Amino acid sequence: MFIYLFMPVFISVLTGLIVLLYDALMINVRKWHLLFISLAGIVISILYSAILWKLPFSFMNGMFVSDNFSIIFSVLFLLSSAIVLLISYPYLNDNNLNFGEYYALILFATAGMIFMASTLNLIVIYLGLELLTLPLVILTCFKKGRDFSHEAAIKFFILSVFSSSFFLFGIAFMFGATGTVNIAQVVMALSTHKGISFPYMLISVGLLILGLGFKISIVPFHIWTPDVYHGAPTPITAFMSTGAKLAGFAALIRILFYIFPAIHSSLTEVFIVLSVITMTLGNIVAISQKNIKRMLAYSSIAHSGYVLMVLTVFSPATVAAAIFYLIVYIIANLGAFGIVLTLRQKDKEYLDITHFSGLAGKNPFLAGFMAVFMFSLAGIPPTAGFMGKFYLFNVAVNNGFTILVIVGLINTVIAAYYYLRIVYLMYMKKETENVPSTISPFVKIPLIILGIATVFFGVFPSSIVALFKTTLFLTLKL
Amino acid sequence: MNSILFVVLLPVLGSFIVGIFGKWIKKSLIGIIACCSVGISFLISAFLFIKIINLPVNLRFFDKVFFQWVPVGHFLVNFGFYIDPLSILMILIVTGVSFVIHLYSIGYMKEEEHFSRYFSYLNLFVASMLLLVLADNFLLLFMGWEAVGLCSYLLIGFWFHKKSAADAGRKAFIVNRIGDFGFLLGILLIYHTFKSLNYSAVFSQAPLILKHDNGVATAITLLLFMGAVGKSAQIPLYVWLPDAMEGPTPVSALIHAATMVTAGVYMIARTHILYQFAPISMEMVAFVGIITAFYAASIGTVQFDIKRIIAYSTISQLGYMFLGVGVAAYSAGIFHLMTHAFFKALLFLCAGSIMHACSGETDLRKLSGLRKYLPVTFWTMVIGALSLSGFPGTAGFFSKDDILAHAYMAPYYGKFLWGLGIITAALTSFYIFRIIFIVFRGDKQQGNHPHESPKIMTVPLIILAILAIIGGYVGLPELNFIHRFLSPVFLKTSALSSSIELKTMLVSFIFSLGGIATAWYFYIVNPSLPGIIKKNVAGLYRLLLNKYFVDEVYERIFVLPGKKIASFFSDVFDTKYIDGAVNETGKWIKINSEQWKKIQTGYLRDYVLIILIGGIILLGFFITKIH
Numbered sequence A: 001m002f003i004y005l006f007m008p009v010f011i012s013v014l015t016g017l018i019v020l021l022y023d024a025l026m027i028n029v030r031k032w033h034l035l036f037i038s039l040a041g042i043v044i045s046i047l048y049s050a051i052l053w054k055l056p057f058s059f060m061n062g063m064f065v066s067d068n069f070s071i072i073f074s075v076l077f078l079l080s081s082a083i084v085l086l087i088s089y090p091y092l093n094d095n096n097l098n099f100g101e102y103y104a105l106i107l108f109a110t111a112g113m114i115f116m117a118s119t120l121n122l123i124v125i126y127l128g129l130e131l132l133t134l135p136l137v138i139l140t141c142f143k144k145g146r147d148f149s150h151e152a153a154i155k156f157f158i159l160s161v162f163s164s165s166f167f168l169f170g171i172a173f174m175f176g177a178t179g180t181v182n183i184a185q186v187v188m189a190l191s192t193h194k195g196i197s198f199p200y201m202l203i204s205v206g207l208l209i210l211g212l213g214f215k216i217s218i219v220p221f222h223i224w225t226p227d228v229y230h231g232a233p234t235p236i237t238a239f240m241s242t243g244a245k246l247a248g249f250a251a252l253i254r255i256l257f258y259i260f261p262a263i264h265s266s267l268t269e270v271f272i273v274l275s276v277i278t279m280t281l282g283n284i285v286a287i288s289q290k291n292i293k294r295m296l297a298y299s300s301i302a303h304s305g306y307v308l309m310v311l312t313v314f315s316p317a318t319v320a321a322a323i324f325y326l327i328v329y330i331i332a333n334l335g336a337f338g339i340v341l342t343l344r345q346k347d348k349e350y351l352d353i354t355h356f357s358g359l360a361g362k363n364p365f366l367a368g369f370m371a372v373f374m375f376s377l378a379g380i381p382p383t384a385g386f387m388g389k390f391y392l393f394n395v396a397v398n399n400g401f402t403i404l405v406i407v408g409l410i411n412t413v414i415a416a417y418y419y420l421r422i423v424y425l426m427y428m429k430k431e432t433e434n435v436p437s438t439i440s441p442f443v444k445i446p447l448i449i450l451g452i453a454t455v456f457f458g459v460f461p462s463s464i465v466a467l468f469k470t471t472l473f474l475t476l477k478l
Numbered sequence B: 001m002n003s004i005l006f007v008v009l010l011p012v013l014g015s016f017i018v019g020i021f022g023k024w025i026k027k028s029l030i031g032i033i034a035c036c037s038v039g040i041s042f043l044i045s046a047f048l049f050i051k052i053i054n055l056p057v058n059l060r061f062f063d064k065v066f067f068q069w070v071p072v073g074h075f076l077v078n079f080g081f082y083i084d085p086l087s088i089l090m091i092l093i094v095t096g097v098s099f100v101i102h103l104y105s106i107g108y109m110k111e112e113e114h115f116s117r118y119f120s121y122l123n124l125f126v127a128s129m130l131l132l133v134l135a136d137n138f139l140l141l142f143m144g145w146e147a148v149g150l151c152s153y154l155l156i157g158f159w160f161h162k163k164s165a166a167d168a169g170r171k172a173f174i175v176n177r178i179g180d181f182g183f184l185l186g187i188l189l190i191y192h193t194f195k196s197l198n199y200s201a202v203f204s205q206a207p208l209i210l211k212h213d214n215g216v217a218t219a220i221t222l223l224l225f226m227g228a229v230g231k232s233a234q235i236p237l238y239v240w241l242p243d244a245m246e247g248p249t250p251v252s253a254l255i256h257a258a259t260m261v262t263a264g265v266y267m268i269a270r271t272h273i274l275y276q277f278a279p280i281s282m283e284m285v286a287f288v289g290i291i292t293a294f295y296a297a298s299i300g301t302v303q304f305d306i307k308r309i310i311a312y313s314t315i316s317q318l319g320y321m322f323l324g325v326g327v328a329a330y331s332a333g334i335f336h337l338m339t340h341a342f343f344k345a346l347l348f349l350c351a352g353s354i355m356h357a358c359s360g361e362t363d364l365r366k367l368s369g370l371r372k373y374l375p376v377t378f379w380t381m382v383i384g385a386l387s388l389s390g391f392p393g394t395a396g397f398f399s400k401d402d403i404l405a406h407a408y409m410a411p412y413y414g415k416f417l418w419g420l421g422i423i424t425a426a427l428t429s430f431y432i433f434r435i436i437f438i439v440f441r442g443d444k445q446q447g448n449h450p451h452e453s454p455k456i457m458t459v460p461l462i463i464l465a466i467l468a469i470i471g472g473y474v475g476l477p478e479l480n481f482i483h484r485f486l487s488p489v490f491l492k493t494s495a496l497s498s499s500i501e502l503k504t505m506l507v508s509f510i511f512s513l514g515g516i517a518t519a520w521y522f523y524i525v526n527p528s529l530p531g532i533i534k535k536n537v538a539g540l541y542r543l544l545l546n547k548y549f550v551d552e553v554y555e556r557i558f559v560l561p562g563k564k565i566a567s568f569f570s571d572v573f574d575t576k577y578i579d580g581a582v583n584e585t586g587k588w589i590k591i592n593s594e595q596w597k598k599i600q601t602g603y604l605r606d607y608v609l610i611i612l613i614g615g616i617i618l619l620g621f622f623i624t625k626i627h
Helices: A002-025 A031-051 A068-094 A100-117 A122-140 A147-178 A183-192 A198-215 A225-231 A234-287 A292-308 A316-342 A364-378 A384-398 A402-428 A441-459 A462-477 B004-024 B027-053 B085-108 B115-134 B138-156 B163-194 B199-210 B214-231 B240-246 B249-258 B260-270 B279-300 B306-326 B330-357 B375-389 B395-408 B414-440 B455-475 B481-486 B498-525 B529-536 B538-545 B547-597 B604-624
Strands: A057-059 A064-066 B062-072 B075-083
Touching: A002 A031, A002 A057, A002 A064, A002 A068, A002 A100, A031 A068, A031 A100, A064 A068, A068 A100, A068 A234, A068 A316, A068 A441, A068 A462, A100 A122, A100 A234, A122 A147, A122 A198, A122 A234, A147 A183, A147 A198, A147 A225, A147 B604, A183 A234, A198 A234, A198 B604, A225 A234, A225 A292, A234 A292, A234 A316, A234 A402, A234 B547, A234 B604, A292 A316, A292 A384, A292 A402, A316 A364, A316 A384, A316 A441, A316 A462, A364 A384, A364 A402, A364 A441, A384 A402, A384 A441, B004 B027, B004 B075, B004 B115, B027 B085, B027 B115, B062 B138, B075 B085, B075 B115, B075 B138, B085 B115, B085 B249, B085 B260, B085 B330, B085 B455, B085 B481, B115 B138, B115 B249, B115 B260, B138 B163, B138 B214, B138 B240, B138 B249, B138 B260, B163 B199, B163 B214, B163 B240, B199 B214, B214 B260, B214 B279, B240 B249, B240 B306, B249 B260, B249 B306, B249 B330, B260 B306, B260 B330, B279 B306, B279 B414, B279 B547, B306 B330, B306 B395, B306 B414, B330 B375, B330 B395, B330 B455, B330 B481, B375 B395, B375 B414, B375 B455, B375 B498, B395 B414, B395 B455, B395 B498, B414 B498, B455 B481, B498 B529, B529 B538, B538 B547
Parallel strands: none
Antiparallel strands: A057 A064, B062 B075
16 A cells, blocks of 8 residues: 555656656657656656545655645646646757756656655655755756856755755754654644653744745745746746745645644744735835846745735635645746746747737737736736635634735735736737747647636636635644 | 516617617617507506406405525515506506607607617616516615616706706706615615515514504605605705706606606505504605695796796696605505696697797797697697696596595695695696696797697697596596505505595685686786786795795705815815825835845845844744743
């Protein structure tokens, strides 16, 4: 039985190795084979995950667990990796970057994410984190010869190491305080009060939050985000802002879910403050960005702030609202990056916000989808973004965080400015310079799927939210 | 009974077809579509009427629910029609008179450029009015109530490029808004009291709930009456109706005489069960009615505009109807509503015919000697005038005397109500025959080439003239078909002794004859007399001519301060504070954005420092939490 548990991770890694070897050993490699093999591996992984649905299982004392929570996240990681690979393909070709390493690194990173979501052991979370981060660092400077990329990669690497050291320190404190690094056992130790040091435990939680907060770009640990998002190749930015961020949230939600009930009074205020400064700074600074990738980086910071709102109280509704919001965000963000990727000619990219001027007249398909994704990110009905915010704010109000919701709503208004500016430029402005666009089916098909999903979840959100409510929470405890 | 839906649907359909495709349809076809939709509607109504008559008296009530309209939690409102003798009679009147006026409109509006727009509005009005009278709950009633108000607004301002017409439309809308405000409050209070808006639920609970709580009954009924005062142009909200004459004349006939303005009377008759628990409201209705009747008639005696005189006459006659329902003579009120619909529509259409003949002239001082040129208009108008004056044998005679006799018997100030009613009757016959004598007698004025209207306009006149005579015989004192038909709807109506009825009849006949004689003496025998009287009571004359200066007073008290407040908010408050606040906030956020952006220096050492400081603050917070 337990071999099935590892199948999603195992297949991801295996596929990565196959792609690597295939590219290295075969002569006259057809590039689309690489893509095909990777996607096939991802699909098989997803199928294995689906088999495990509603079959909670724990391996080696919580070292590796499989429950509905981890499965939902694994599927989301795999799907976002698949979409990133699809939209990367024409980009890689045009930049002469189409090597097996790219696919392998993304698949390894995906395996790291799955580890982060499928364990109760802090050490394994750390390993997953590193397995995710190291490929990302390489991918950030994958486009050789661009100073910007190299700079970003170095910053990313050093700051990651820096924040990881905090995380490790947190694990050490946790072990010192409770004698275990398994969060389920931490909770048990807390309930019996035997041999635990509460103060050290608090410090440990603070350090863990810092380490993961770095990953999900909580202010002030967001500081790497704009530069790295800006410097990385655009598909990698998409990957970092969706799958990688989601992995950080998966680990954070799981840790907080276990530890929160024991010490929650001390943490609520922290999260309120972090939530407010994260969304406010993200949104306000996004307004003055001129580069679309930087703008989306700040937008992604702000969205983390929204989700933090509900991570102070755990109930089926909060977990469902948070995950639904994350899904909605990922869909719209992947879509937005997909469109950013199309504004290029060969290896020259057009990344200024003003490059969107007059897109509607030139390419109504791209402009229309961009508008849908921008509406969704801004939270305008009938897109999914609206329903995501609706559930999130609803849960927050129900738990007594009305003030937080008011701040959130004000932020939504601020955010609307920079999202709708894109729509405004596309539809109301004349083209200022000749911006070419390259659309291939590899981008078009994911865009259509993401666009439909954005509207679909905006109109029929209740069934999926109800599914999350009933299935995620119960199994999370294990 | 399902066919009742088509009574409403057909005019809606007609309105949509004519309104949307009017541009591509020939005028003649537009006329046919519009008339047919109302005509078939009338035939169905007549068919239903016959069906109802053949049923036993206690089985003549239906609540036909078509679908759930507003299901919100416990608040459930159906889309349903309430069919009983009262609503059947109302739809018969509405569709019948509407059909005749539609026919007339084809001739009257022939030269009109926006022919299709006119008929689209007119059909929509008929549908709304039918919805109003057929509704089986207060919300649907309110919807119909507002929809007729909208159509009235659209049709008063039909020639909106004329400033006076556009202003008149606005005035009607705003004044009605005031009444509707009360009406809506009344409906909300009904829901609060009865937890339902359905007629049958409200009326069946009314005796239980209101018996012990007179205050609520009074509040509800007074608020409802406020709506009626607006819609039916009673003191103090009557001011819009004379101005509403800016609309096309058939519109005045249909909406501002025969149907819409009587909605208030219908509504009080419909909710009479509530009124029975509120004697104060009943007195209020009766008094407002009779005072309005007298007041408007007095203004009518000195005005010069034919249509305005008839408009004041409408206000005055509506006052009579309110007097009727106010003294619990509901069937008498509805009876007068019906006969009034006939003769007042007739008078308006005759006025329209005169205007048609004299290129739109409505000023009495410029019209005279038309009898020879407009024979049909003359005779039909005389019949209308006689009916309005309550001349024996005409429809108005029976219905008006029915009301006055009931007023005489009223438990509160009966003699006063009756006396004022009689005096008003004299004024009524005076002002209407003043028109007849001035317009049709004497010499033709120079420059006019009057001509009789075409058949399409005279036939409706003749139909209405016939109705203005025979319409009253359904209420003959001894047979009294209409009372027997309507009485199951109304719980109790006081019985009249025939001696009193005869007595009041005789007195009112003498008074109305006196009015006619006075008019004859003033304008035929001794035409210089009015001038002498004018000089002797110049103050009173000016007061009446200027309509008691009510418009001017309202202008000073309500309109000018309102405009001042509005211009303050639009010119000063909005531009300076609202826009200013919005713009300043935007600027402020942008400035902040530029400032905060500077945190991102690009130097790794700064980034490490920021993370370190952030981490220290975070951990510091956790450490302070250690107890």
